[in-house]
Amino acid sequence: MRGHHDMGGLPAGPVEPTEHNYAPWEKRVHALLTLLSHSSRGIIMVDELRIGIEALGAEEYDRLSYYERWIVSITNNLLKKGVISTDELGRKLAEIEAREAKGQ
Amino acid sequence: MNARFNAGEKVHVRWADPPGHLRTPYYIRGKNGVIERVLDAFANPEELAFGRDGLPKQRLYRVRFRQAEVWPDYQGQPGDTVDVEIYEHWLERA
Amino acid sequence: MHADHDHVHPHRHPPQPDVEDTPSTYYQRLEEAVRELLIAKGIFTGEDIRRTLEIYDSQSPVLGGKVVARAWVDPAYKARLLADGSKAVEELGIPMDTTKLVVVENTPAVHNVIVCTLCSCYPRPVLGLPPDWYKSRNYRSRTVREPRAVLAEFGTQLPDGVDVRVHDSTADMRYLVLPMRPAGTEGMEEAALAELVTRDSMIGVSLPRAAPVTAP
Numbered sequence: 001m002r003g004h005h006d007m008g009g010l011p012a013g014p015v016e017p018t019e020h021n022y023a024p025w026e027k028r029v030h031a032l033l034t035l036l037s038h039s040s041r042g043i044i045m046v047d048e049l050r051i052g053i054e055a056l057g058a059e060e061y062d063r064l065s066y067y068e069r070w071i072v073s074i075t076n077n078l079l080k081k082g083v084i085s086t087d088e089l090g091r092k093l094a095e096i097e098a099r100e101a102k103g104q
Numbered sequence: 105m106n107a108r109f110n111a112g113e114k115v116h117v118r119w120a121d122p123p124g125h126l127r128t129p130y131y132i133r134g135k136n137g138v139i140e141r142v143l144d145a146f147a148n149p150e151e152l153a154f155g156r157d158g159l160p161k162q163r164l165y166r167v168r169f170r171q172a173e174v175w176p177d178y179q180g181q182p183g184d185t186v187d188v189e190i191y192e193h194w195l196e197r198a
Numbered sequence: 199m200h201a202d203h204d205h206v207h208p209h210r211h212p213p214q215p216d217v218e219d220t221p222s223t224y225y226q227r228l229e230e231a232v233r234e235l236l237i238a239k240g241i242f243t244g245e246d247i248r249r250t251l252e253i254y255d256s257q258s259p260v261l262g263g264k265v266v267a268r269a270w271v272d273p274a275y276k277a278r279l280l281a282d283g284s285k286a287v288e289e290l291g292i293p294m295d296t297t298k299l300v301v302v303e304n305t306p307a308v309h310n311v312i313v314c315t316l317c318s319c320y321p322r323p324v325l326g327l328p329p330d331w332y333k334s335r336n337y338r339s340r341t342v343r344e345p346r347a348v349l350a351e352f353g354t355q356l357p358d359g360v361d362v363r364v365h366d367s368t369a370d371m372r373y374l375v376l377p378m379r380p381a382g383t384e385g386m387e388e389a390a391l392a393e394l395v396t397r398d399s400m401i402g403v404s405l406p407r408a409a410p411v412t413a414p
Contacts, residue, residue: 002130008129015334020330041242066330066333071232072228083236127369171362
């Protein structure tokens with residue numbers, strides 16, 4: 001079945017010349033993948049990142065921004081491989097929320 | 105590993121539509137083209153996507169397609185082409 | 199313009215908030231959480247992250263422009279660039295990553311344009327991170343099927359008789375367009391030529407800047 005990401009040749013609208021300066025967090029998401037896929041680690045290969053993005057489904061693929069898709073795929077890959085656990089991720093997220101609520 | 109195809113040779117991209125992670129775009133499957141150049145062999149992304157090593161490596165080719173043959177309603181010049189990188193296991197002699 | 203603005207509102211600019219001061223989204227916190235967990239587990243260090251970000255910040259179309267300008271002034275370099283893009287950019291001190299660079303040359307008979315229909319493959323070592331439009335559905339869908347219409351949306355009209363060659367980056371190659379040297383630049387130095395080379399001309403959606411008009 002043709003994947004939602006596999007869009008070559010499909011009808012679409014005019015190309016708007018959009019661009020933005022990448023935010024620090026976006027570059028850090030990219031850095032996570034660069035480091036995880038580096039040959040010295042080989043924890044997540046770029047094709048594992050890609051299949052994780054392709055598996056999001058059409059609605060989620062279009063709803064998320066580019067690096068949001070990446071961090072979701074990176075996180076799912078790390079959970080699946082047992083590099084991090086759901087429990088520690090949940091606790092860490094709560095800790096970050098609490099930290100932010102206090103104004104760091 | 106020897107390359108099965110040479111530059112200039114006519115090839116056919118297999119029609120196949122399995123689930124998984126494919127780097128052969130949907131629009132080019134089932135089309136005929138010509139080997140533009142023979143590239144190196146690379147670990148197979150269809151295997152890498154599932155956390156395996158992707159070995160044996162697959163030979164990669166750049167294949168050139170005439171746009172008018174890819175899109176029946178193509179608006180452009182007859183010499184317009186599209187080049188796509190395709191792994192050897194997707195190619196057959198045309 | 200800036201002076202007028204100051205005159206109307208003297209010293210009343212609110213301080214620009216730091217990015218870190220704006221409320222974060224769920225996905226930004228997810229990045230932070232994953233990063234902190236991986237650092238705590240010793241998978242990499244904060245220093246590894248900083249060094250990686252420095253590499254990204256060093257990559258920009260300025261590098262691609264240097265490569266193109268060198269090819270314009272040095273035919274032997276151009277031949278090496280077209281034969282093995284990765285090796286030739288490394289000659290200029292630009293390291294490639296795990297991908298291979300293929301340089302495609304525009305001629306009076308052929309115009310090249312780059313796309314990645316499956317994701318967003320882009321020659322980052324020579325151009326930096328891609329603009330949003332390159333990753334957009336509209337660009338990725340239409341460039342393979344109606345490249346001339348897409349070029350026209352960028353204001354690029356090709357003369358009759360020029361074939362369009364689209365390159366879909368589907369695997370381990372990355373592509374860089376070597377645009378044609380603009381007319382009237384015969385006497386220009388390499389560094390000045392590099393200024394004419396735009397990012398979009400190296401993706402292939404537009405042409406380089408015209409030669410500056412100089413006093414005789």
